[in-house]
Amino acid sequence: MDSVASYAIALLFALLMHGLLILLIGWKWSEETTVVANIDPYYIEATIVSQNPFKAKRETENDKRQKKIRQRRFEEAEINNLQRDWDRKQQRQKQQAAMTAPLFEATMPEQLTDYSAADPINEPVDKEASRLEFEQELALALLGEENARKAVTDDEKAMAYAAQIKREIVQNWSRPPSARNGMEVILRVHLVPTGEIVDVKVEESSGNRAFDRSAVQAVRKSSRFVVPADALKFERDFRIFTVLFRPDDLRL
Known part of the structure; x- marks a missing residue:
């Protein structure tokens, strides 16, 4: 009787273990055969462009042109100012000469008459000297680093310097x-x-x-x-x- 009970308990235990094993095997198989598809959302990254590159390039070129125009106008204004200063200087000299001329005529008319007769072309010579002096000052201003009108090529710049040298030599030459x-x-x-x-x-x-x-x-x-x-x-x-x-x- 005891042996039959022991055999029944052993058989029951074996069946229980087999059932548990089958259950575990069935659970793992289900887990391994399950396919989980993780679908990541697809994002489109949008970057905000603050400035059109072609428009920016055009604006840069326009700025350069405007800068050159302003520089050229500034240089022309400097040259015009130099011309006006020179004209005012000549005008003051003429006014001073006009104011002092009556005094000379009253005190020494003979000397003035003799001087004019001795050098009848004195006045044209003075005018020519003044003109040459102005041309020299204007050329020096044009050749200055800040006020110079920029020549397009190196040859043009060299010609400007050569012209100034020529003027100086001409003024110095006595035939x-x-x-x-x-x-x-x-x-x-x-x-x-x-x-x-x-x-x-x-x-x-x-x-x-x-x-x-x-x-x-x-x-x-x-x-x-x-x-x-x-x-x-x-x-x-x-x-x-x-x-x-x-x-x-x-x-x-």
Whole structure:
């Protein structure tokens, strides 16, 4: 009887264990065969563009053009101011001359008469000297770093400096009596970066020593020329250059 009870308990326990095992196996299989699809939401990222790049480029170009226009107007105003100052200066000199002229006429009329007879072209010479002086001052203003009108190319800038050098030499030159049409002398001029003249040599003589000497003296009288501050431009165009003198012309 006891053996039958023990066998029944063992059988029941075995059945219970098998049932539990089947239950566990069935639960794991269900869990492993379950497919979970995690669908992430799809977002479209939108960036707010605060400024149209093409519009910004156009505005930048317009700003540059407007800046150039303002600079050009400023430079023209500076030149006009220089012209007005010069005119006022000449006007004051004329007024002072008009005020003092009666006094001279009353005190020494003979001297004035003799002076005018001795130099009948004195007044035109003074006017010409004033004109040349104004041209020189205007050229110096144009060549200044702040007030200069910017040339488009380096060649144009070099031509502006060369024109100023030519004007200075022309003012210094005294034509010798022996000068004749057809004569010409070529000089080679050496400068230092400050514009000072260190040497003037006759490259090709005219055959007339007086004419050659007058040309050399005209260059040396300047002692110093206005030259570009840029070292490369100076070395290229003004360290050593030639001057062609003619009795009826002067070419640089």
